[in-house]
Every structure is written in structure tokens, then in C-alpha cells.
Amino acid sequence: QKEVEQNSGPLSVPEGAIASLNCTYSDRVSQSFFWYRQYSGKSPELIMSIYSNGDKEDGRFTAQLNKASQYVSLLIRDSQPSDSATYLCHGNQFYFGTGTSLTVIP
Amino acid sequence: KAGVTQTPRYLIKTRGQQVTLSCSPISGHRSVSWYQQTPGQGLQFLFEYFSETQRNKGNFPGRFSGRQFSNSRSEMNVSTLELGDSALYLCASSLAGAGFNEKLFFGSGTQLSVL
Numbered sequence: 619q620k621e622v623e624q625n626s627g628p629l630s631v632p633e634g635a636i637a638s639l640n641c642t643y644s645d646r647v648s649q650s651f652f653w654y655r656q657y658s659g660k661s662p663e664l665i666m667s668i669y670s671n672g673d674k675e676d677g678r679f680t681a682q683l684n685k686a687s688q689y690v691s692l693l694i695r696d697s698q699p700s701d702s703a704t705y706l707c708h709g710n711q712f713y714f715g716t717g718t719s720l721t722v723i724p
Numbered sequence: 725k726a727g728v729t730q731t732p733r734y735l736i737k738t739r740g741q742q743v744t745l746s747c748s749p750i751s752g753h754r755s756v757s758w759y760q761q762t763p764g765q766g767l768q769f770l771f772e773y774f775s776e777t778q779r780n781k782g783n784f785p786g787r788f789s790g791r792q793f794s795n796s797r798s799e800m801n802v803s804t805l806e807l808g809d810s811a812l813y814l815c816a817s818s819l820a821g822a823g824f825n826e827k828l829f830f831g832s833g834t835q836l837s838v839l
Binding site: 662 | 759814827831
């Protein structure tokens with residue numbers, strides 16, 4: 619079983635909509651989670667980190683962590699075409715989810 | 725503060741050859757991890773070096789090896805290249821490593837093509 623599983627998508631949403639990206643994890647060691655965004659042909663860049671249960675908001679992005687359910691999500695409000703990218707979920711181990719490709723349609 | 729530097733940016737090799745990739749982490753970062761990325765496979769963990777020692781290893785054959793120098797710069801070597809080794813190779817640096825609640829900083833990657 620993979621340590622980190624993502625809803626692989628691809629996901630398409632219209633501009634201005636909410637995009638919801640989800641990740642489940644199997645190991646109980648991970649205490650923190652990170653979301654990385656990767657544009658085509660570029661390297662991943664960190665956009666959100668979350669260390670405790672609950673929600674964390676940063677601008678249009680909200681990360682949610684539920685350790686009891688071993689579930690972490692990323693919500694992107696008011697999605698923009700510039701949000702079109704692959705989003706990678708990562709716990710505090712070495713393994714990443716396979717990524718979710720998001721396309722925001724103008 | 726300079727970011728993570730990977731060289732070369734592109735490489736073209738033929739089957740059977742070997743290749744060495746270089747990664748210079750952010751100043752002060754002692755952990756360097758390497759990843760292979762292919763379409764549809766996401767980021768596959770190769771190995772992690774910390775203070776010149778391989779501390780963690782993924783599930784790759786022994787043809788993939790690495791090392792880290794005293795200045796934290798790291799190299800990755802792939803011997804006897806196969807067509808399936810064609811991929812984007814990314815290195816990431818952090819202060820203590822991914823297992824310590826730390827974010828990773830990625831280099832631009834080396835795109836390896838094996839013909």
C-alpha cells in the first residue's frame with residue numbers, strides 16, 4: 619500500500635469555482651503535511667504546510683488536516699487559470715502522492 | 725540566499741553509459757534527497773543524504789547510487805543506463821530532512837534522456 623494516496627484526477631473546474639484536492643495517508647508517523655504545486659516543466663514549490671488538526675488558511679488556499687481519519691485536503695477558492703498545475707501532497711516522510719492535475723477553465 | 729542548484733539541466737545519453745548529476749543545496753542545509761519523476765509515476769524517492777551519510781533509501785536498483793561531500797553538495801550516479809531511466813531527476817534540500825516536519829526546497833532538475 620502506498621503511504622500517500624491522492625485522488626489522481628485530472629480535475630477540471632471553471633474559473634472562480636472551488637477546487638478540492640484530497641490526500642489520504644497510511645502511516646501514523648506523519649505529523650505534518652505539505653502541499654506542493656508543480657507547473658509543467660518546472661520543479662515543485664511549497665504552497666501550504668499544516669502541522670495540526672483543523673484548517674489553515676492562506677489567501678485563496680485552505681489546507682485541512684484530520685489525523686484521526688488520516689486525511690488531508692487543499693481547497694482553492696476563486697480558482698484562476700494560473701492555478702492550473704499538478705498538486706502534490708507530502709507527509710513528513712520521503713514519499714509523495716502521485717499528484718492531482720488541476721485545470722482551471724477560463 | 726541562493727536556491728538549490730542542479731547541473732546539468734539536460735543530458736542525453738545512450739543505453740549502457742553512466743551519468744553523474746550534481747546538486748548543491750541551500751547554504752546551511754545538510755539534507756539532500758533525490759527523486760525520479762516520470763509522467764504518471766509522480767515523484768519516486770531514490771535516497772537521502774545527511775552529513776555525508778546515506779540515511780534513507782528508496783526502492784531502486786543498485787545502479788543508482790549517490791554520495792555527499794563535506795560541503796553538503798551531493799552527486800547521483802546511474803550506471804549502465806536503460807531506456808526506462810529517462811526521467812526528470814530532482815534534488816531537494818532541507819535543514820534536517822523530510823522526516824523532521826520540514827519543507828523541501830527543490831532544484832530545477834536534470835532532464836535525462838536515454839536513447
